[in-house]
Amino acid sequence: METIRQEENGVVQSTSGPNDAPSVKTPLFKRISRGVRTLIFSIATLVLVLKVLSWIGIDLITPIDRALSxxxxxxxxxxxxxxxxxxxxxxQKIGDAFDKFFGSPRWSAFDSDTGQKIVEFTGDCTYLEQKVKARMQFVVNPETGSFEIHTIGFNDIPQNRLMQAALLAKVFEGKEIASAGKTEANGEATTAQTMATHPEANSSPPSSAETTTKQQQSPPVAETQVGNKKLIEDAMYSYLVEIPKDTIGNVFNETLFADISWGETNGDIVFSGNYRGDIVEGEPSQLEFTFSYQEQGGYYHIKSMKFNGKVTNQEQIDYIVEKINYAIQ
Structure with a gap:
């Protein structure tokens, strides 16, 4: 029966008779086949258009091929x-360690203005108790299959090689670089105790009886001194809270340092020397520590430190202290 459209109260309706056939859905395989044919036709049309453009002098195939390559x-x-x-x-693979340590890790590659092959990594981490975007660039040598770190920055502020070394140490040890003892993995911050490489690094200074024994083993006071020599000598027989394994004089001696000198300024003890190990590969390691005495605990702590004449922050101090703790274990 013929379908009739009726309009009642401004509403268009459709009525059908009892003999009208029900609608039939197209089988799934036919719809898939139709889609495939449409896709093939579209690709063929695109290729044909590109060919025609090429014949008339407009080459789009080469740029597309170059971009894909x-x-x-x-x-x-x-x-x-x-x-x-x-x-x-x-x-540890670099990708695995970076993806685990940083939040929102991203990798990309590009050619620099000088033609160098650059691989860039960005990710989130905590620095000085603030969340920052870390950016690290590697220079790749395609001929040798090797690469090296080119730059590193936090929120696009370049960092020196000491900070680079400290960051990598934390990344591969699975620890955060914030001094507040926070760790971060995949963007989720959790509270944790501050760790040190040496197992005794978080222990308390030894008792007075242990101190007496250690004093007998301490080296003679260095000849190069400026300031209150008695205060310097007392400090050398005392302990440093950050490196409690041995007395200050037994830690900061000629085994680990060359060209040693001691000084005293306003009650603080100043030690300087050239570290015999590697702090930053390929660079000298001239260190200057300022130790301050804490009467309540009866021991010294690191008040400040310089690396090759430059003042360091707490993360860099922690990194160097871990190096020394590891060297004396």
């Missing part, structure tokens, strides 16, 4: 860094 090459460089490792951490 460049994307493939850039991904290869990203994979090279992600799957690689640092010489000091051969047991």
């Amino acid at each position: 460049q994307f493939s090459a850039q991904q290869k460089y990203v994979d090279m860094v992600r799957e690689g490792h640092f010489a000091a951490h051969t047991d």
Whole structure:
């Protein structure tokens, strides 16, 4: 029966007779087949258009092919860094360690203005108790398959190589670089106790009886001194809360340092010397510590420190202290 459209009160309605056939849905396989044919037709049309444009002097195929090739090459460089490792951490891939330590990790690659192949990593971490965006760039050598760190910055503020070394130490040890003892993994901050490399680094200074024994083992006072020599000598027989394994004089001696000198300024003890180990690879390690006495605890603590003449922050101090703690264990 023929369908009739009726209009009642301004509303259009449709009525159908009892003999009208029900609607039939198209089978799924036919719809898939139709979609495939449409896709093939679209691709063929695009290729034909590109060919026609090429015949009349407008070449779009070469730029597209070049872009695809460049994307493939850039991904290869990203994979090279992600799957690689640092010489000091051969047991961990860089990509795995970075993805675990940083929040919102992102990798990309590009060519610099000078033609260098650059792989860039960005991720979130905590620095000086503030959340920052870390950005690290690697220079890749395609011929040798090697790479090296080029720059590192926090919120686009460049950081020196000491901060770079401190950051990498924390990344591969699974610890955060904030002095407040916070750790961060995949963007979720959790409270944790501040850790040190040496197992005794968080212990209390020894008792007076232990101190007497250690005093007998302490080295003679260094000849190069400025200030109150008696106060310097007393400090050398005392303990440092950050490095409590041995007396200050037994830790800061010629075994670990060269060109040692001691001084005293307004009651604070100043030690300087050239560290014999590596703090930052390829750079000298001239350290200057200022120790301040805490009467309540009866021990000294690190008031400030300079690395190659530059004042360091707490994260850098923690990193160097861990180096020394590890060296004396």
